[in-house]
Amino acid sequence: MSAEAAAIPGLGAPADTEWETVVGLEVHAELATETKLFSASPNRFGGDPNTHIDPVSLGLPGSLPVLNEKAVELAIRVGLALNCRIQPSVFARKNYFYPDMPKDYQISQYDQPINVDGWLELPTGKRIGIERAHLEEDTGKTVHIGGGGRIHEAGYSLVDYNRAGVPLIEIVGHPELRSATEARLYVAEVRSILVAVGASDGKMEEGSLRVDCNVSVRPLGSDRLGTRCEIKNVNSLRSLGRAIEYESRRQIDLLTSGQAIEQQTRHWNEDDGRTHALRSKEEDYDYRYFPEPDLLPLDPSPEWVEQIRQELPSLPRDRRLRLVEVAPSTDADHIALAVERSMDELALAAIEGGGAPERVMTHIVHNLADGPGQLTPDALAGLVGMEDKGELTATQAKRVLAVLVDGGGSPQDAAQSLGFEAMDTGELESLVDGLISNHPDEWSRFCDGDAKLTGFFVGQVMKATRGRADGKAVTQLLHSRKG
Amino acid sequence: MGQQRITRAECAHVAALARLELTDEELDRFTGQLDELLDHVAEVEALEIDDLVPTMHALPITNLLRPDVPGDVLDRDEVLAHAPFAEDGQFRVPPVLGEAP
Numbered sequence: 001m002s003a004e005a006a007a008i009p010g011l012g013a014p015a016d017t018e019w020e021t022v023v024g025l026e027v028h029a030e031l032a033t034e035t036k037l038f039s040a041s042p043n044r045f046g047g048d049p050n051t052h053i054d055p056v057s058l059g060l061p062g063s064l065p066v067l068n069e070k071a072v073e074l075a076i077r078v079g080l081a082l083n084c085r086i087q088p089s090v091f092a093r094k095n096y097f098y099p100d101m102p103k104d105y106q107i108s109q110y111d112q113p114i115n116v117d118g119w120l121e122l123p124t125g126k127r128i129g130i131e132r133a134h135l136e137e138d139t140g141k142t143v144h145i146g147g148g149g150r151i152h153e154a155g156y157s158l159v160d161y162n163r164a165g166v167p168l169i170e171i172v173g174h175p176e177l178r179s180a181t182e183a184r185l186y187v188a189e190v191r192s193i194l195v196a197v198g199a200s201d202g203k204m205e206e207g208s209l210r211v212d213c214n215v216s217v218r219p220l221g222s223d224r225l226g227t228r229c230e231i232k233n234v235n236s237l238r239s240l241g242r243a244i245e246y247e248s249r250r251q252i253d254l255l256t257s258g259q260a261i262e263q264q265t266r267h268w269n270e271d272d273g274r275t276h277a278l279r280s281k282e283e284d285y286d287y288r289y290f291p292e293p294d295l296l297p298l299d300p301s302p303e304w305v306e307q308i309r310q311e312l313p314s315l316p317r318d319r320r321l322r323l324v325e326v327a328p329s330t331d332a333d334h335i336a337l338a339v340e341r342s343m344d345e346l347a348l349a350a351i352e353g354g355g356a357p358e359r360v361m362t363h364i365v366h367n368l369a370d371g372p373g374q375l376t377p378d379a380l381a382g383l384v385g386m387e388d389k390g391e392l393t394a395t396q397a398k399r400v401l402a403v404l405v406d407g408g409g410s411p412q413d414a415a416q417s418l419g420f421e422a423m424d425t426g427e428l429e430s431l432v433d434g435l436i437s438n439h440p441d442e443w444s445r446f447c448d449g450d451a452k453l454t455g456f457f458v459g460q461v462m463k464a465t466r467g468r469a470d471g472k473a474v475t476q477l478l479h480s481r482k483g
Numbered sequence: 484m485g486q487q488r489i490t491r492a493e494c495a496h497v498a499a500l501a502r503l504e505l506t507d508e509e510l511d512r513f514t515g516q517l518d519e520l521l522d523h524v525a526e527v528e529a530l531e532i533d534d535l536v537p538t539m540h541a542l543p544i545t546n547l548l549r550p551d552v553p554g555d556v557l558d559r560d561e562v563l564a565h566a567p568f569a570e571d572g573q574f575r576v577p578p579v580l581g582e583a584p
Binding site for chain 2 (some may be wrong): 033034035039040041042048049050051052053054055058066067068069070071072088090095097099112142143144146155156157158159160161286288291293295296297298299300301
């Protein structure tokens with residue numbers, strides 16, 4: 001390592017085992033409604049700038065917010081799925097001046113959020129506490145122009161208010177995560193839950209799921225929390241892991257060299273793989289929250305909450321447990337992956353339809369990364385059955401699977417279309433007999449018990465049939481001819 | 484009037500948060516006025532209210548909800564015509580340092 005790199009906190013020694021990383025995450029998810037949280041403009045990703053706007057999302061004088069019923073229902077679904085208590089709530093104004101919010105405040109929930117005191121369980125079985133999951137509106141998007149594109153040198157900014165007022169749920173977890181890996185599992189689990197209950201599409205790449213992470217470190221065994229830094233601009237699970245690993249190393253390096261951690265908001269830079277200070281807490285904003293006078297309190301009736309609870313679909317945790325029951329020897333990672341990709345139903349149906357669990361799960365995890373397409377559970381079970389009977393090799397099965405994903409149909413038809421159909425016995429017999437008479441020397445050595453010659457004959461058959469023949473059947477035939 | 488409840492510096496801080504530019508004379512005057520307001524709040528705070536249920540809102544109504552049905556949007560050109568500066572269908576604003584708070 002160069003002297004320069006060693007001098008930069010975070011690029012020094014790898015994380016010391018005497019330190020523990022503590023991570024708490026805030027996940028913001030855009031709710032999958034048709035319209036905005038407080039107005040009837042469409043809630044839709046993309047579109048020309050400033051085409052999904054109305055007086056409320058522009059903060060025009062005299063406009064008044066009216067709460068979207070669907071957004072409340074989705075928030076309750078999320079709260080229930082996260083084992084939260086659903087309570088009466090009020091909206092508050094979070095005051096700040098920034099052009100992404102034209103009315104100079106964001107409507108959020110502050111001291112009385114709709115969902116409190118929940119938990120979720122990671123695929124590892126560890127439970128993470130959820131402090132709250134509250135409703136708030138999203139902000140507009142600013143783009144910085146000029147000055148070389150760097151924020152601090154920007155010539156001016158352009159603002160698009162399409163996103164302003166889109167409903168968000170902010171899920172605040174307790175700082176109970178202890179590594180980058182756990183943090184990734186947590187976000188993946190939150191995303192699975194959001195998608196499962198239909199609350200959000202969970203697309204990090206489109207910004208509909210965003211994560212702020214609070215990272216601190218402390219000596220192993222300590223029960224006091226260290227000074228934390230908040231990291232923003234983490235746009236994928238991969239950058240989340242990288243950002244946490246970098247940040248915890250940076251903090252450990254500072255502490256081991258006798259320096260203090262400054263409480264800061266830091267920006268993750270994907271290109272240089274580091275976090276950079278944005279502003280220190282000393283200049284933190286005083287948001288002067290106060291109850292939003294233009295909105296009435298929200299107090300969902302127990303009947304409504306109960307009805308939403310009844311309509312909740314099966315949650316990822318329960319779905320994992322069900323899959324483990326039918327495929328008990330599968331890795332926990334693979335079970336989690338199948339559920340995360342929403343292919344657990346397919347796996348269950350294929351296994352219940354007679355497919356061998358190991359082979360079914362292998363296809364789900366390794367060969368169906370882009371989704372099942374036209375593949376039906378029966379076809380998957382049938383395909384696995386053909387593999388079991390030796391009618392298809394693993395390589396052939398993969399190609400048959402690709403055909404089934406693209407066009408549907410039965411595995412038998414797909415195998416035939418690829419020329420993989422099992423060979424007719426008579427055809428195989430005449431082929432073998434022909435080989436025997438064309439290779440008399442090899443045949444007599446085989447008959448004398450030279451086992452190596454089995455490979456020769458099988459190889460010749462495979463070559464002639466371009467791999468269609470079943471090797472086992474050829475061997476049996478050779479031995480029966482030997483008499 | 485009892486002890487001073489707000490200092491001149493606190494008043495200046497609140498004004499700065501609200502992006503208000505106050506002269507020295509205004510700062511003196513508003514510090515005094517805010518102090519009187521806080522005196523009034525202190526009187527309310529002194530009341531015995533143990534028997535009262537907290538009020539969440541001035542109106543005794545909850546759950547005013549709107550169905551999730553798209554409505555009209557504003558015409559972009561008309562909206563941008565009212566903006567001091569516009570460019571590429573967007574509002575053009577002075578550069579902002581850092582990211583949103």
